[in-house]
Amino acid sequence: MKTKFSRAQIMKILSQRIKRGESIFVANASAGMVAKYSEKNGADIVSVNSWARFRYRGHPEPLPTLWWGGSNEMKDNVFDVHHEMANALDNVPLVAGLEAYDSLFRHTDELLDKAMNIGYDGIQNFPSYGYYIPMRMLRDAAGFGFKRELEMIKLARERDIFTMAYAFWADDAKEFVKRGADVIIAHAGWITGGSTGAPEPGTVDFDFKKEGFRGHPRDLDGTIQLAQEIVTAAREINPKQIVLITGGSLNSPENAQIIIDKCDVDGFEVGHAIDAIPIEKELMRIGKEYKSLQLNPNNPNVNKKGV
Amino acid sequence: MVLNTSLERDRILSQLKEPMPTRKAIVDNWHAQIKKGIPIIYAGCSAGIVAKYAELAELDAIVVYETGLSRHWGMPTTMLADPNRWSFPMYEEIRTQVDKTPLIAGVECYDPRFRGERGLRRMVQTVIEMGYDGIQNFPTLVFIPPTYKLRDPLNMGWKREVELVALCNELDIFTMWYACTPEQAQDVAKAGADAIVPHAGLTIGGKVGAPTTEKRYANTMITPIKDIDEACRHVQEITDAAREINPKIISLSHGGPFRDIASVKYMLNNTTTDGFEAASAWERVPVENTLIETISRFRAVKKLKKK
Numbered sequence: 001m002k003t004k005f006s007r008a009q010i011m012k013i014l015s016q017r018i019k020r021g022e023s024i025f026v027a028n029a030s031a032g033m034v035a036k037y038s039e040k041n042g043a044d045i046v047s048v049n050s051w052a053r054f055r056y057r058g059h060p061e062p063l064p065t066l067w068w069g070g071s072n073e074m075k076d077n078v079f080d081v082h083h084e085m086a087n088a089l090d091n092v093p094l095v096a097g098l099e100a101y102d103s104l105f106r107h108t109d110e111l112l113d114k115a116m117n118i119g120y121d122g123i124q125n126f127p128s129y130g131y132y133i134p135m136r137m138l139r140d141a142a143g144f145g146f147k148r149e150l151e152m153i154k155l156a157r158e159r160d161i162f163t164m165a166y167a168f169w170a171d172d173a174k175e176f177v178k179r180g181a182d183v184i185i186a187h188a189g190w191i192t193g194g195s196t197g198a199p200e201p202g203t204v205d206f207d208f209k210k211e212g213f214r215g216h217p218r219d220l221d222g223t224i225q226l227a228q229e230i231v232t233a234a235r236e237i238n239p240k241q242i243v244l245i246t247g248g249s250l251n252s253p254e255n256a257q258i259i260i261d262k263c264d265v266d267g268f269e270v271g272h273a274i275d276a277i278p279i280e281k282e283l284m285r286i287g288k289e290y291k292s293l294q295l296n297p298n299n300p301n302v303n304k305k306g307v
Numbered sequence: 308m309v310l311n312t313s314l315e316r317d318r319i320l321s322q323l324k325e326p327m328p329t330r331k332a333i334v335d336n337w338h339a340q341i342k343k344g345i346p347i348i349y350a351g352c353s354a355g356i357v358a359k360y361a362e363l364a365e366l367d368a369i370v371v372y373e374t375g376l377s378r379h380w381g382m383p384t385t386m387l388a389d390p391n392r393w394s395f396p397m398y399e400e401i402r403t404q405v406d407k408t409p410l411i412a413g414v415e416c417y418d419p420r421f422r423g424e425r426g427l428r429r430m431v432q433t434v435i436e437m438g439y440d441g442i443q444n445f446p447t448l449v450f451i452p453p454t455y456k457l458r459d460p461l462n463m464g465w466k467r468e469v470e471l472v473a474l475c476n477e478l479d480i481f482t483m484w485y486a487c488t489p490e491q492a493q494d495v496a497k498a499g500a501d502a503i504v505p506h507a508g509l510t511i512g513g514k515v516g517a518p519t520t521e522k523r524y525a526n527t528m529i530t531p532i533k534d535i536d537e538a539c540r541h542v543q544e545i546t547d548a549a550r551e552i553n554p555k556i557i558s559l560s561h562g563g564p565f566r567d568i569a570s571v572k573y574m575l576n577n578t579t580t581d582g583f584e585a586a587s588a589w590e591r592v593p594v595e596n597t598l599i600e601t602i603s604r605f606r607a608v609k610k611l612k613k614k
Binding site: 021022023025027031032033034035036037038040041042043055056057058059084087088195253256257260261268270273274275276277278279280281282283284286287288289290291293294295296297298299300301302303 | 338341342343344345346348350354355356357358359360361363364365366378379380381382400403404514550554555568571572575576577578579580581582583585589591593594595596597598599600601602603604605606607608609610611
C-alpha cells in the first residue's frame with residue numbers, strides 16, 4: 001500500500017527541503033507512468049486532477065472558464081484515476097485537485113470526505129475560477145464561484161487536511177493564507193511550450209488586464225513578477241508561508257532555475273513541462289530516426305539500383 | 308410539410324462517413340517505400356499523446372490494443388483480461404489524433420461475445436464501423452502453442468486467428484498478423500495476410516522490460532529471445548517461410564532485443580525484413596527515458612544564491 005501522509009508529515013518534508021536550500025518540487029501527473037517516474041526521481045509531492053489526462057491524450061488542457069462544474073464526475077476524474085496513480089507510487093504524498101464550485105457537490109465536506117476516504121493525502125483547488133473576475137462574480141452570485149474555493153481550503157484546514165491553493169491575484173493569496181492554506185501556488189497563467197502549450201505570450205491581441213483576466217500566459221519576466229507579487233502578499237500575512245510557482249513560462253528546468261534565482265518562491269509545480277513537452281520532443285526525434293534507417297539491400301523487395 | 312422518411316437522413320449520413328484508405332492503398336504505399344529501402348515502422352499506441360506524435364513523425368501505421376494501457380500505468384507490459392472491453396473504447400481517444408496514418412485494431416478473436424462464424428463477422432463489422440482501417444491479431448495465442456492446441460477443438464485457438472485473416476482477405480481488409488513460427492507465418496500467408504509480424508517475445512529493456520531467462524521453452528515464445536543474432540535468425544526464418552507462400556508479403560519484426568534505434572538498425576542490416584513494430588520501443592522506453600531525464604533535471608533546480 002502506498003504510504004499515507006498526515007498534514008504534519010507533508011509539512012515536515014517541505015520544511016526540510018527549504019532548510020537545505022533546495023526547491024520544493026511538486027509533479028502534476030497525467031498518467032501512472034508519469035507519477036511513477038516523478039517519485040523515483042525525487043518529486044516531493046505528486047498532484048493529480050481531473051484535467052491532467054487531457055495532456056496524456058495529446059490535447060491542450062482547457063481553460064477553466066469553459067466548464068462550470070462536473071470536473072469531479074467527468075471521465076478519468078480525480079477519483080477515478082486515484083487507483084492508477086497510487087498503484088504506481090510507494091512513498092510520496094498524493095494530492096487531489098478538487099473542483100470546489102462543482103454544482104453536483106453542494107456539500108463541500110462531502111467532496112473532502114470523498115477525496116480523503118479514497119486515499120489522497122491532501123487537496124488543491126483545481127480547477128480554479130480565480131483568474132477571471134467577471135466570471136467569478138457571476139458564479140459567486142449563483143453560489144458556485146470562487147468563494148467556494150476559499151471555503152474549501154478553510155474547511156480542509158479545520159480538518160487538518162494538507163492544502164495547496166492556487167492564487168492568481170495578491171489579494172486572493174492573502175485570503176487563502178488567512179484560511180490556513182499550507183502552500184500557495186502562484187499561477188502565472190496557461191503554460192506555454194510544445195505543440196499543446198498556450199499561445200506565446202503577447203501573441204493574442206487582447207487587453208486581458210482591463211477585462212480582469214489573469215489566465216493568459218506570461219513570458220519569463222512576467223512569470224517572475226507574478227511569483228514575487230504573490231510571495232510578497234502571502235508573507236505579509238504569514239512570514240513563513242510556503243509559496244510555489246506554476247504556469248506561464250515555467251516550462252523547462254532551465255527556466256525553473258532562472259525563476260527560482262530571481263524571486264523568493266520556495267519551489268514549483270510542473271505538469272505539462274514534465275510530460276507533454278518532453279514526450280513530444282522525444283517521440284518526434286525517435287520516430288524520425290526510425291524512419292531514416294535503411295533496409296538491407298538483399299531484401300528481395302528493395303530496388304537494388306536505388307530509386 | 309412532406310416528411311421524406313429515411314432518405315434525407317441517409318443522404319446526410321452518407322456524406323459524413325469517415326474516410327478510409329483501401330487495403331491496396333496501404334500495401335502499395337508500403338511497397339513503394341520498401342522499394343526505396345525505407346523501413347516500414349508502425350507504432351503500438353494506447354494513449355492519445357503517443358498516437359499524436361506517431362502521426363506527426365510520419366510512421367506507417369498505428370495499432371491500438373489493450374496491453375499498452377499497462378505501460379502507461381507505469382507497469383510492465385501486461386496482457387489484460389477481457390481485452391476487447393479495454394481496447395474498443397480506446398478508439399475515440401486515438402482516432403482524434405490520427406488523420407492520415409492507417410489505424411489498425413488489435414482484436415482478440417476468441418472473445419466469447421463474438422462466438423462462431425457469425426461472431427467473427429460481427430467483430431469485423433464492429434471495428435470497421437467504429438472507423439478502424441485494418442485488423443491485427445492482438446492479443447494472440449501465437450506465443451503459446453500448448454494453449455492454442457487445447458483451445459483449437461473449441462474454436463478458440465490459432466485456427467480462429469487464421470479464419471479471421473481469411474475473412475478479412477475475403478472482405479478486402481488490410482491485415483497484419485503476428486507469427487512466432489515459420490508454420491504460423493505460412494498459415495496466415497496462405498489465408499491472405501498483407502503483412503506478418505515475426506515476434507521475438509516480450510521486449511527486453513527499459514525500466515520495466517521483460518526479464519531475460521537463459522532457458523527458453525520451445526513452445527513458450529512469449530519469453531524474449533535474449534541474443535540479438537539469434538533473434539535476427541528467428542525473424543529471418545519466419546520471413547523466409549512467409550515469402551515462400553507470398554513473395555510480396557511484408558515482414559515487420561518485433562520484440563525481444565529489438566527495442567531502440569541501434570538494435571533495430573542491427574536487425575535491418577542483418578535480416579531482409581521490411582521494417583519494425585515499435586510498441587514498448589515507442590510508447591514505453593522513450594517515454595520512460597524522457598520522463599526520467601526531465602524530472603531529474605527539475606529536481607536538481609535549487610537556489611544558487613542563499614537568501
